[in-house]
Amino acid sequence: MRLTRSVAEAAPRVAHVLRKYDPAEWGGTETHVVAITRELSARGWGVEIHAPAGPTAADHALASGVALRRFDAFCPYLGDRTSLRALRAAGGNIVSLEEPLRLARDRSLSLAHVHTSGRIAGGVRTAMRLTGRPYVISAHGPVMVDTAILAEESARRQRGAWDVGGPFGLLLGARRVLDDAARILVFNEPERAALAARHGDRAVCMDHGVDAARFAGGDAGRARARWPELGEGPVVALVGRMAAQKNQALAVAAFARGAPPDHRLALAGAETDPGYRASVEREARALGVADRVHFLGNVRPADVPDLLARSSLVLVPSTHETFGLAVLEGWAADRPVLFARRSALAGLAQALGGEAGAAVPTLDVDAWAAAMGRMLASEPDRRAAAAAGAALVRARFDWTRVATRLIALYAEVIEEARRSPAPHAARRRAAEGRTG
Known part of the structure; x- marks a missing residue:
């Protein structure tokens, strides 16, 4: 000292x-x-x-x-x-x-x-x-x-x-x-x-x-005004640059198979892999969900808490991460996060302990669709996953x-x-x- x-x-x-x-x-x-x-x-x-x-x-x-x-x-x-x-x-x-x-x-x-x-x-x-x-x-x-x-x-x-x-x-x-x-x-x-x-x-x-207070202060009403295209129904969100590493393609495929028809998928992030957004858009059209998948582009850091507050579930299906800040941000916003138990994200799953059911051990589309469907169908499961993540943020990641x-x-x-x-x-x- x-x-x-x-x-x-x-x-x-x-x-x-x-x-x-x-x-x-x-x-x-x-x-x-x-x-x-x-x-x-x-x-x-x-x-x-x-x-x-x-x-x-x-x-x-x-x-x-x-x-x-x-x-x-x-x-x-x-x-x-x-x-x-x-x-x-x-x-x-x-x-x-x-x-x-x-x-x-x-x-x-x-x-x-x-x-x-x-x-x-x-x-x-x-x-x-x-x-x-x-x-x-x-x-x-x-x-x-x-x-x-x-x-x-x-x-x-x-x-x-x-x-x-x-x-x-x-x-x-x-x-x-x-x-x-x-x-x-x-x-x-x-x-x-x-x-x-x-x-x-x-x-x-x-x-x-993570700034837990800032993310906990998100306002779903502001998000509705900022992105009216998301409608009034439930929203699943992925916040991350548009790149193969962040794996928006998997998110779209799993959403098409596992999300109820009244849900929408919001993909927020600037494209850093040229051409990747176009390939994901083609995938959404091929799977018949293009009208329910919204590409929000780059979102200001100040607006991210509002988007998370508007969301029922946050996705982090990355092929690899050195840490997984997007997971912390979702937890800090008191939202359940479905994430890949890979590379450094496996450490977050371990830290979460008994609530690690929100971590998917594979990048298989069927596994992700099933996990997403289970989570979206059960409000108690979403509340439990959100509470466990928020508690871990307060205890360790301030x-x-x-x-x-x-x-x-x-x-x-x-x-x-x-x-x-x-x-x-x-x-x-x-x-x-x-x-x-």
Whole structure:
């Protein structure tokens, strides 16, 4: 505790570096960073968000004390326009030369916290190492676990494009980012265990948090006014970017087989996999439910609690997740969530304990249709699942708890850097000597 207070008294500053920050293409990483920077700012930290050039309009999601600073970046790929657009939206290993120069010049920063990998993270690594300051990295995607899925996604997104950015990655040390980070933050235990085999105690498992009060304050009446196309009947909702990973195709197929005819399905999220929405729309037409499936597009974070309040059931059928923030948001809104017991979502199912009947162990359409039908047919089951999830959120996933732990971790990192220029490197060399 003494260490945390001493850091706070020194008015430390941290830069959170993202690959993308665009309110029109919102995702779980942005939700996490906005919330954690709000907490840090409220506790006296100087906080900035650094992201590639994007919208310049006022951003009402950020706390008033959090600065948003843009930097130039480019996508070092050759290919057709559609492929390049997909890579810019998600998955492309982009490069910035301006950001590492900015970080190197701004010596008042105590540390950097990077929320992406690849060449952007390599730039952060280079700048902080050259100036003798630490950085930590949060892995918001698979690193050691689900690597086959990650490789498949990368190959699909890069189809039709050729990466010519290798020399920039080599220059910036993109492949050394994890080796030189003071801490590697992950959001599920299997990922931590896999990384710890190489990186030891620098791999740390953290929880995401959720603003339970905000999500509990959703208003179904406002949702009816905002989306009159949903009508007055029951609504099933899926909130997540329109992408193969989020698996809206499975949601539509299961809805067509398992939901009563008076229900509607609301799919809320910006398309980040070009062409995926069109394929889901075709599926809805082929299954005869196009008139009951509504594509709401990107929904402002402020409107998500209202949509959840309007919903009888929330779906999270993702092929994989590093944590599963959408599950927490549904629980915080006091709604039952039907989710896939896969990758990190299996950890949430385990944490839910005896109420894990809301987790489906497969991505089989028939299994999902059956689970959805059972849940929608039983109001007591929905109430029980919602109550169990809400109780777990209150007990474990409050942002105050998450921020307190993160500040303590920052304090450790800053103190280590003060004592030694690169304590993590010394530990790594010692570990390599033990295993060599």
